[in-house]
Amino acid sequence: MKIVIPQDLFSAIKNKHLLLDTNVFIDTSVHFNDFFNFISKLKGQNITLVTIDLVKIEFLKGAPTIQKYKEKNELIEKIIDYTIPITSDINNNVFESIKKYELYGKALSETDLFLGACLMKYKKDLFLLTRDTTDFPLNIFELVSVVNMIYTKGIHSYGVYKAK
Amino acid sequence: MDKLPKADRKKIINKAEFKKLAARVKKTLEQEVNFLDKIKSNENCNSSRPIFCN
Numbered sequence: 001m002k003i004v005i006p007q008d009l010f011s012a013i014k015n016k017h018l019l020l021d022t023n024v025f026i027d028t029s030v031h032f033n034d035f036f037n038f039i040s041k042l043k044g045q046n047i048t049l050v051t052i053d054l055v056k057i058e059f060l061k062g063a064p065t066i067q068k069y070k071e072k073n074e075l076i077e078k079i080i081d082y083t084i085p086i087t088s089d090i091n092n093n094v095f096e097s098i099k100k101y102e103l104y105g106k107a108l109s110e111t112d113l114f115l116g117a118c119l120m121k122y123k124k125d126l127f128l129l130t131r132d133t134t135d136f137p138l139n140i141f142e143l144v145s146v147v148n149m150i151y152t153k154g155i156h157s158y159g160v161y162k163a164k
Numbered sequence: 165m166d167k168l169p170k171a172d173r174k175k176i177i178n179k180a181e182f183k184k185l186a187a188r189v190k191k192t193l194e195q196e197v198n199f200l201d202k203i204k205s206n207e208n209c210n211s212s213r214p215i216f217c218n
Binding site for chain 1: 179195
């Protein structure tokens with residue numbers, strides 16, 4: 001397994017905040033070594049790792065016992081530095097983005113809408129890391145970089161997005 | 165322009181400990197996916213086709 005990080009990634013997001021989607025936490029659990037190294041590199045570049053409660057909910061739901069819930073929550077808290085609070089203007093951005101997504105918005109989850117709304121609020125400071133590269137269309141978001149994880153059985157691509 | 169507050173950056177100090185935690189979470193995720201698969205397969209389960217029931 002190998003992680004391919006483009007040279008321009010760290011210069012683009014150094015000293016900024018990186019918003020992590022649910023699939024990053026899932027993939028950290030499944031492909032620990034690669035993600036541990038990647039996360040360590042991000043932290044080493046003074047990049048603040050953040051998420052939102054909706055992502056936490058997506059990751060935590062389904063935990064079969066309280067103990068397993070706590071373990072999942074501990075994994076999130078060990079990775080992230082900060083949880084972005086959902087303010088009224090982020091809520092407003094969700095409704096505005098629904099207008100921009102048009103028919104395409106029907107397929108989106110609420111989590112995707114709120115992640116996009118956060119990017120819109122913190123345009124200069126906040127970037128999103130996600131494997132769901134079909135949920136952030138390039139007429140609304142800018143693809144800053146692509147990180148590839150090469151596994152024995154295939155390649156996972158993660159987009160790094162910001163709001164336009 | 166809205167600014168995000170500076171947060172104290174946490175260090176993942178103990179790789180071995182974190183690895184054990186990730187391994188436990190991985191097992192939990194597998195259990196959850198298996199449960200979802202079981203629910204989905206039960207969508208095909210009805211009285212006329214009991215062979216699909218789990």
